[in-house]
Amino acid sequence: MAPRIGIIGLGNIGHIHAEHLESLAAEGVVEVAGGMDIASEACEHFENRFGVRAYEHPEVLYEDVDGVIIATPNRFHEEYAVSAFDAGLDVLLEKPIGHTLESAERIVAAAETAEGNAMVGFLNRFNDAVKVFKDYQREGRFGEVTHVEANYVRRRGVPGRGSWFTNREISGGGALVDIGVHAIDLALHLLSYPPVEEVNGVTRSTFGGRDDYTYLEMWGEDTEGTFDVDDSASAFIRCADDRTVSLEVAWASNRPPTTEFVVHGTEAGATLDLDGNLTIYETSSEGAPHFTDATVTTRNRPPMRSELRAFVDTVARDEPPRLNTLEQGLVVQRILDGIYRSSETGRAVSVQGNALSVSD
The missing domain is CATH 3.30.360.10 (Dihydrodipicolinate Reductase; domain 2)
Structure with a gap:
């Protein structure tokens, strides 16, 4: 059965998350189960757009989901993250963890004793150019x-x-x-x-x-x-x-x-950007001293969709995330x-x- 995911905070970012979840739902890997916002008009707009229920109180949403995405303004991250942990849910928390360091530390402390797992919304790690760079890095290409x-x-x-x-x-x-x-x-x-x-x-x-x-x-x-x-x-x-x-x-x-x-x-350098462009710069004396500039072209898939797929996989496996940990978010x-x-x-x-x- 596909994990059921809810969204807390139904503004622009919440809608973008929901749109990408819709694409993943078409593949059968997730179900958009509902939303939550303290503003009734935001709930109504979300229901009309995505065809699922939206609530003004999180406890009702928690009863019907396996995990939540928290996309509220930063000050309210702690309130919803802690209550979601208390409900035993997995959490994808939009960046930054909190609006202050002290709030972020309390969220991380709550996660340490929670049943659910947590990810932080650092979507650019899922940029295809970044993925290519990291694989080459692991191979030692850059020294x-x-x-x-x-x-x-x-x-x-x-x-x-x-x-x-x-x-x-x-x-x-x-x-x-x-x-x-x-x-x-x-x-x-x-x-x-x-x-x-x-x-x-x-x-x-x-x-x-x-x-x-x-x-x-x-x-x-x-x-x-x-x-x-x-x-x-x-x-x-x-x-x-x-x-x-x-x-x-x-x-x-x-x-x-x-x-x-x-x-x-x-051993080599590189430039990359968030549009998915990657160029690798190398030098060699083989044959004759020379420079090599290699341009890497990728599919440049939407990084947020890849991030959400990773979160859904985390919920389905009931395992901690491999990337975007709360500990790194706290750093x-x-x-x-x-x-x-x-x-x-x-x-x-x-x-x-x-x-x-x-x-x-």
């Missing part, structure tokens, strides 16, 4: 990967000024929390998740609060709500064995947009917190196990 330049920069891309995305009390942060979390996770994934030792960074709010903010399109709507978050960040992350990450993140900037990741390896959450602390103090932040401390 030792020592540094990743991680870029997730938009020219204009604030996801709705005045929405919950731009209210720090609800979101936990701005561009760094929204898209920087993806860049950090993917960079660490390309480095095979080494222990993090130190974080140094600066966050800025330059564009989003301006009356003359000019854009061509926006994910959400431009409203009169709060904008008290960062819209860009620059950071340097130092890991064990001198492996490093340089990070550039922006919702808005006066430069071309990019989602390029540049990987430095001792990313500590880095987010460290960058904000570093920006506030002007100093590097040391990461020692579970503890963060501002360097002297």
